[in-house]
Amino acid sequence: MEKTLIGPQLRQLRRERGQTQAEMAQALGVSTAYVNLLENNQRSLSVKMLMALSTAYGVDWRDLMKDDSAHRLANLRDVSRDPIFGDDVPDIQELRAALDHAPKLVEQFLSLYRSHRAALDKMMQLGSEASAGDLLRSAPETVIHDFFRDHSNYFHDLEKAAENLRDSEPFGSDDVYYMLKRRLQERHGTQVEMLPVGKMQDTLRYHDESAGIVYLSEVLDYQNRSFQLAHTLCLIEFAVTLDKLTRDSGVMSEREITRCQVELANYFAAAYLMPYKAFYKAAEDTRYDVDMLAAMFGVSFEQACHRLTTLQRRGCRGVPFFFLRVDKAGNVTKRFNSTSFTLAEYGGACPVWNIHTSFRTPGIIIPQFVELPDGERYFTISRTTERPAFSSQTQDRRLALALGCELKHAPKIGYAQSFNLENEALFSPIGINCHLCPRQACSQRAHQPILVDLPIDTRRRGNTRYES
Known part of the structure; x- marks a missing residue:
């Protein structure tokens, strides 16, 4: 049995029943000090204690063993780096402490943030005609995307x-x-x-x-x-x-x-x-060469990209990728990610990102290193794909795909091996979209940002008409 820590789950279980640590200890036949150690993740869960919890509280042991702490930590870290919170970002120890000791508060905070982002998205889509109900109601695609994200895109x-x-x-x-x-x-x-x-x-x-x-x-x-x-x-x-x-x-x-x-x-x-074990081994052996994987399994380039986002089996995990597909107008028509990357959640509308440039070079894989305003860095590859053509009116059905991961995984990927990762000039500064991007002096800016005021001075003309 792997070392299993269930501190937050145990604390929540006790609080739901209105018990003290001493009362829970009595129900489980252990000392109060031992319950305290379990709740603070200073002791791992034994099989005997797991059975005692199942018997005393009538809970399914599988519910207790669920551990999505890594996913929630990544999600909380990404949210805390949003520019609306300023530059004073909590460190990883503070975030872990919040998850361990105030999991419900963290969930409420993340829920509030999701509502905030949904409202911003709706504002951009609907403009001044949006009602309060329209702003806070999640679209079906958002609900389904969140469902897949919450399962780390693995079923x-x-x-x-x-x-x-x-x-x-x-x-x-x-x-x-x-x-x-x-x-x-x-x-x-x-x-x-x-x-x-x-x-x-x-x-x-x-x-x-x-x-x-x-x-x-x-x-x-x-x-x-x-x-x-x-x-x-x-x-x-x-x-x-x-x-x-x-x-x-x-x-x-x-x-x-x-x-x-x-x-x-x-x-x-x-x-x-693309059976999991065979595909995972082939991906590792080929250093995530998508063309080669597609040929080996008799699938399309897009299907192979999609499959790479699902390699999240415990003990047999691949590189955690995100995947986007956009049309010529920049609309995101498909989105999958195996963790809560900000770029995967809301990206796709920045013209500096090469997913848009790939339309100029059909069928060619374009690697790129990018950096978001919060400092997060990613490695991405972009390439076009062709959709079935029904008639002469629908023959131009080209879409662009992007597959990406956090920079720390780039050394495992063959497409990145020829680059010097220590070169700061390697990284292209991109944003989520112009409405939300706080970057200054971006020559590609198309909108005034919602959350920051760009400097404006009649004496000076900057890169765009939105700032001096």
Whole structure:
């Protein structure tokens, strides 16, 4: 058993029942001093004590063992560095102490901050016409994104389901489409039929449940045909697992639940096409060469990028990446991250970031080292991807992808090996977006920032019309 510290959980359990440490000690058959040591993380949890807690308080031991402290610490650290709090940032020891001794207060603080950011986002989207209700209401996409982020973009039940399915019928990556078709036919009485673009029009996949047929558009290439079948198989064969995952997700409306299950089915499809252990080993061996990984597993560049964000299994963790996809107008059309990076949460609208420059060089991977106003540094790669074209009117369907991680992980990535990480000139100063960026003298500024006043002087003209 790994060394397990449950101080905050134990303290919360005791307070919910209105007990003193002495009363909890009596219920568990241990000394008051021992309970105090457990609550202050000075003793790890033994199997005997775990059983005693389960018996005395009727709690599920798995709930006690849940440890998201690393995620919450990263989240709290990122929030505390927001420019609205000034330059006096709490150190890591202070943040850990807050999590250990005031976890509910931390949760309330983070909830308040999320509401603040949601209000700012809505203000930028809706302008002066926004009502108070509009400003504080989270969009469905935000709720679903937070659900994935809170799970570090890793879902063990779906991973195991995908692994068991692959192990039951071993095959190579070139046979995956055939195997998926066969399983849908033999296990679920569902046939797969390809239809011309003219008949499918703007639909890529349609599952006619009453007829037992999955229709796929001929516009899909082999990788995406396989992905769509794996997605459909998940919705049919693992519907109970999807219901279980979304039951306590915080997603409330039927529409939001359906949207969340679509994303979870996409997760399963990636896990099925790129089995965790094999993909993790290949990623480490190739130093996270995305093109090579895509070729090895018979998937697209975008699918391989997405899969890299999910390598967060305990004892077998890869580099924690974030992933963004943007269109030509700079709108973020897909966003995943394995930890609470500020850049992954709110980024994508800074023209200094090369995710936008990549449109000029289609298909070319562009590495870049970037620094946010709070000093956080990241390594990113950007590249374009092509979407299926249905007609001459939709032939320009190019999108840009960005995959990134914290600077400390850059030495593990092949794309970064030729750079001198000690060179301060290497880092491009970027922001989240112009409305929130406090940087001065940025030649790319397009808006007056909301939270700071830039200096203005009639005697001097600065880089932009917003400051002198």
